[in-house]
Amino acid sequence: MSNDRSRSPFDRIADRYDETRGGVRRGRQFAGSVDSFLASPSVIADLGVGTAAVAEPLTDLGHTVVGVDLSSAMLDQASERIPGRLLVGDVQTLPLDTDSVDAALAVWLLQLVGDFDALMHEIARVVRPGGLFFHVSSTPRIEPNDITDLTLKMSALLGRGWDRSSTLASRLMPYGFVFQTEIAMAHDDVKKSPNQQADWIESKVASMFWDLDPADWDAYVQPTVDALRALPKPDKARRCTESHLLSLYRRRE
Numbered sequence: 001m002s003n004d005r006s007r008s009p010f011d012r013i014a015d016r017y018d019e020t021r022g023g024v025r026r027g028r029q030f031a032g033s034v035d036s037f038l039a040s041p042s043v044i045a046d047l048g049v050g051t052a053a054v055a056e057p058l059t060d061l062g063h064t065v066v067g068v069d070l071s072s073a074m075l076d077q078a079s080e081r082i083p084g085r086l087l088v089g090d091v092q093t094l095p096l097d098t099d100s101v102d103a104a105l106a107v108w109l110l111q112l113v114g115d116f117d118a119l120m121h122e123i124a125r126v127v128r129p130g131g132l133f134f135h136v137s138s139t140p141r142i143e144p145n146d147i148t149d150l151t152l153k154m155s156a157l158l159g160r161g162w163d164r165s166s167t168l169a170s171r172l173m174p175y176g177f178v179f180q181t182e183i184a185m186a187h188d189d190v191k192k193s194p195n196q197q198a199d200w201i202e203s204k205v206a207s208m209f210w211d212l213d214p215a216d217w218d219a220y221v222q223p224t225v226d227a228l229r230a231l232p233k234p235d236k237a238r239r240c241t242e243s244h245l246l247s248l249y250r251r252r253e
């Protein structure tokens, strides 16, 4: 890892990242799904590698993974998992050679990057012709109930969901990436009450709330918190099933 110590909003959550995002168990599920599309051991760039929760099991499956991330604190966690294979850097100017990887992987990254065009230009540069781009949307498929109805509406009002393949596929075409398929990766079956969901929003553990304009919080988030707490039996847990969506694109030869 480079000694260039950078500052990133994710520095603040690095110590708690795994416990709040499914940790190694979630990483193994995602890695297994990615691996199922790779015929042979591959060189993979994990963009926004974070704590290497996905990169480590991909390495265990025989792939060579290089991870790039802005956050030194996240990379400190990752360095215990894939030492020597990490680069501090911005995915908008990737510290990787042209046509140097068989596949790029972006899990929950696109919505965090300021310049989508710069990111896609870089992905198209480093992935070899015929190589793959794997993308996991930050907006999972969620089975409807009274809690998820409210939170999905809030997410849409905050502009989330554009990174699903239904929208993304056409945006990747100009960079030479052609949509192949999308699968739902069963992630979690959690039981949550409306009050627990409201507490979770207010704890601001999710990055979508970190830099939110206070006016947007007042207009969209606080009313959602209030509506959650006003639901019938607000301490009774509901089953909330989330499936994360993995989409796959191939770079034209």
Ligand SMILES: C[S@@+](CC[C@H](N)C(=O)[O-])C[C@H]1O[C@@H](n2cnc3c(N)ncnc32)[C@H](O)[C@@H]1O
Binding pocket: 008, 010, 021, 047, 048, 049, 050, 051, 052, 053, 054, 068, 069, 070, 071, 074, 089, 090, 091, 092, 106, 107, 108, 109, 112, 113, 114
């Ligand atoms: C939600 S986390 C996902 C981490 C990992 N992919 C996973 O599955 O757990 C997003 C990561 O992207 C990194 N990130 C955000 N913007 C970035 C950028 N412009 N360049 C590099 N990394 C970035 C953050 O520091 C963070 O570690």
